[in-house]
Each structure stands twice: as C-alpha cells, then as structure tokens.
Amino acid sequence: MKPIREVNAMEAAQLFIAKYFPHCEGALLAGSVVRGEATATSDLDIVVFDTNQKTSYRESLHEFGWPLEVFVHNLTSYRQYFEQDCHRARPSMPRMVSEGIVLKDYGILDAIKEEAKQLLDNGPELWSEQTIQTKQYFISDALDDLIGCSNRAEEIFIANAIAELVSEFVLRTNRQWIGHSKWLVRSLMQYDETFAHQFIEAFDIFYKTGAKEHIVKLVNKVLEPYGGKYFEGFSLGK
Numbered sequence: 548m549k550p551i552r553e554v555n556a557m558e559a560a561q562l563f564i565a566k567y568f569p570h571c572e573g574a575l576l577a578g579s580v581v582r583g584e585a586t587a588t589s590d591l592d593i594v595v596f597d598t599n600q601k602t603s604y605r606e607s608l609h610e611f612g613w614p615l616e617v618f619v620h621n622l623t624s625y626r627q628y629f630e631q632d633c634h635r636a637r638p639s640m641p642r643m644v645s646e647g648i649v650l651k652d653y654g655i656l657d658a659i660k661e662e663a664k665q666l667l668d669n670g671p672e673l674w675s676e677q678t679i680q681t682k683q684y685f686i687s688d689a690l691d692d693l694i695g696c697s698n699r700a701e702e703i704f705i706a707n708a709i710a711e712l713v714s715e716f717v718l719r720t721n722r723q724w725i726g727h728s729k730w731l732v733r734s735l736m737q738y739d740e741t742f743a744h745q746f747i748e749a750f751d752i753f754y755k756t757g758a759k760e761h762i763v764k765l766v767n768k769v770l771e772p773y774g775g776k777y778f779e780g781f782s783l784g785k
Contacts, residue, residue: 556580557648559611560593564650566610571597572622573656575647582646589613594643596655598622618643622655629666636671636718636725670722679720680777686712687776690766693759706753706762709747713769717742720773 554562560576568574572761578592591613603624606617618640620628628640641663674682689712693705712729718725718734726734735743749761770776 554611556613559613560591560650560675561617562592563610563615563617564592564595568595568597568619570599571595571651572653573659573717574650574652575644575656576650577643577647578616581648590616592643592647593617593650594640594647595619596625596659603628625659626662628690629662631669633666637727637730638667638724641666652695659778667724671719671724673722679773680772680781682712682716683770683773683777683782684781686716686766687772690763690776691778694763699757702757702759703754704709706750709766710750713766714746717769 555694559577560574561624564574573596575594576591577594579586579589582593590607593615595617595618598621600619600621603618603620606619608615608617625640625644629638630641632638644663645667650771653732686709689705689709693702693709694704696702705768711727714731714735715725717723721738723738724734731748732743735746745765749765752758752761767775
C-alpha cells in the first residue's frame with residue numbers, strides 16, 4: 548500500500564522547516580525526490596543550517612504524510628562531515644548540499660554549496676601503490692574462494708564481497724567516488740555505463756544460474772592493468 552501524502556514533497560519540507568526550524572539561516576531539500584528518482588517508499592532528505600545548534604545531529608521522523616531524514620548543522624559543523632565523507636570516498640553530505648533545492652536562505656547557502664561542489668569536482672584522494680596492492684590481493688583471494696567453492700550458500704556471500712571490492716577498486720583507482728547499496732550501481736553508472744552493465748550482467752547471471760565464468764572474466768579484466776591476480780609476495784604488517 549502506498550503511503551498517503553498530505554502534501555507534495557516541496558510543501559512538506561517547507562512546512563517542516565516553518566514548524567521546527569523557523570529561525571534557521573538556511574535549509575535544503577535533497578535526495579531522490581530532487582533527482583527525480585523517488586519511489587513509493589522514498590523519504591525526504593532535509594539539511595538544516597542553524598546557528599542555535601551547538602552540535603550536528605541526524606533525526607528520522609514522519610510529518611505531513613512523509614518519512615523525513617533531517618540533518619542539522621550549525622554554520623561550521625558541516626565541514627567535519629564534508630571531510631569525513633570525502634575521506635571514506637562516499638560524499639553523502641556534499642552531494643546532498645550540492646544538489647539540494649533551497650527551502651530557506653539568509654545569504655549563507657551559495658558559499659556552502661560552492662564548498663560542496665568543489666569537493667565533488669576534486670574527487671577522492673589518489674590511492675597509494677601499497678593500497679592498490681592490498682586491495683588487489685583481497686580481490687584475488689576472494690576470487691579464488693569463489694572459484695574453489697562448491698557450497699551455494701557460501702558462494703552467494705563470497706560473490707557479494709567481490710562485488711563490493713571490485714566496484715571500489717575500479718572507482719578508486721580512477722579517482723571516482725564510491726557507493727554502497729543502490730549507490731554502488733549509481734556510482735559505476737556515473738563513471739562508465741558500459742562497464743557498469745557488464746558488471747551487473749556478470750553478477751546477475753551468477754545469482755540466477757550459479758555460473759561463475761562471467762565474474763571470473765570481469766575480475767581478471769579489472770586486475771589485468773595491475774599485473775593480474777596478486778598472491779605471492781604480498782605482505783602486511785611485516
């Protein structure tokens with residue numbers, strides 16, 4: 548059953564700000580609704596900038612027929628979240644701020660949006676050669692586990708791990724932002740649609756039929772520019 552919406556997304560967000568943050572300096576509506584990707588279960592992501600807040604916090608609630616995810620910051624605390632998101636290469640907060648539609652602004656949002664845009668345009672930090680080799684080793688190890696495994700239950704979760712590792716490897720070695728869950732696919736699509744479709748097809752075939760060859764071929768292709776599968780000579784903490 549679809550939830551009953553009392554008002555549309557923009558109206559709900561504006562009513563929420565008027566009710567709970569009437570004195571804030573700025574507020575944005577972000578997320579799937581803004582990108583035109585909303586589903587029947589989508590919530591509203593609202594980012595609030597309020598000098599009255601001593602610390603940042605996040606809260607989930609229902610108002611005006613909508614589930615809301617609210618991210619509250621003062622005029623400096625958001626920078627810590629920008630930094631943390633960029634360090635982990637998953638720019639959730641910078642992306643929300645950059646794409647967000649203005650609900651309220653007392654002259655602060657242009658500068659904050661520009662900060663977010665610059666971070667997104669710069670991309671994540673370049674991986675070191677040691678990091679690449681470490682990731683290469685763990686991908687190789689997981690692929691060998693998948694090839695040698697004959698337990699269907701274990702195969703499924705090994706494949707899940709490979710999907711996460713390989714998507715991260717492809718994106719980070721090309722200085723692209725990574726994603727988790729639905730953003731894993733979205734991040735690959737934003738980088739290279741052709742590769743993303745090959746990636747999806749390889750895992751889709753495996754989950755449907757149990758055939759591993761497409762995953763093996765895909766992973767070998769990804770690792771080939773870095774010398775292929777990596778095992779002998781790997782050392783960590785020696």
